[in-house]
Amino acid sequence: MKSLYKYFFRGLITVLPVALTVYLLYIFLAWMETAALWVLRPLIGSFYLPGMGLAVGILTILAIGFLVSQKSARKLLSFVEIPFTNLPVVKSIYSSLKSFADYFAPSSKQGEQSVVILRMPGHAMEIVGLITRRSFADLPSGFLPGERVAVYLPMGYMIGGYTVFVPSEWVQPIDMSVEEAMRSSLIAWMARPPSTAGRDPQ
DSSP states (O other): OOHHHHHHHHHHHHHHHHHHHHHHHHHHHHHHHHOOOOOOOHHTTTTOOOHHHHHHHHHHHHHHHHHHHHHHHHHHHHTTTTHHSSSSSHHHHHHHHHHHHHHSSOTTTTOEEEEEEOOOOOOOOOEEEEEEOOOTTOTTTTTTTSSEEEEEEEEEEOEEEEEEEGGGGGGOOOSOHHHHHHHHHHHOOOOOOOHHHHHHOO
16 A cells, blocks of 8 residues: 555656646646737638637737837837826836746846855855846945845745845856746745656665
8 A cells, every 4th residue: 555655656746847838838828818819810711720829919918028128119108108108007017027037038137147145144054045146236325335245035835035135145047048047946945856767765
C-alpha cells in the first residue's frame, strides 16, 4: 500500500503541472477564439474555419504591438488612457497593472531590471529581490541621502511583496533573469536544480 501511495503521488505531481498548464492555455485560447469571432461574425457571416478566430486575435495583438511602438501611435494611446488615468478607483488599479507590465516589457531601462541578493550588514540572511528603481530624483523629499536603490521582495504562493529602499552596497547582482526569479519566488524556491531534478530521492 505504501508503494502504491508513493507511485500515485509521484504520478500526480508529474501530471498536475502539465494538466493545469494545458487547461489554462485552453481557456485562454478558447476565450481569444470566441472574442475574435464575435468581432468577425458581422463580416464573415456563417463562414468559419477552426482556428480562424485565434489567428485573427494573434495578428491583432501583433498589430497593436507594432502600432504602440510608433511615436505617433503612443500619443494617440495617451488619449485613450485618459479615462483610465483620471477616474479615482480605476486610476489606482490601471496604474498599478500598467507599471507592473511595463517593468517586464523590453525597453531602454532593461539595465534597471536586475535580480539581486539583499544582505543587511551584520546579518547572515540573504533575500532575493528585483531592483525597480535606481534614481530618486522624481520622488518626494524625505528619503535618506546617499546612493540607494529600490528593491522589490516578492512573496511566495501569492501576488504581492514588499519594496524596500536600501543602500546600493547592500545588494549584489546575480546571474538570473527577472522571469526566473519571479517563477522561483512564486513556488518559494522549492524547484530543484536541473542536475538533481531527475534523481530518485533516498
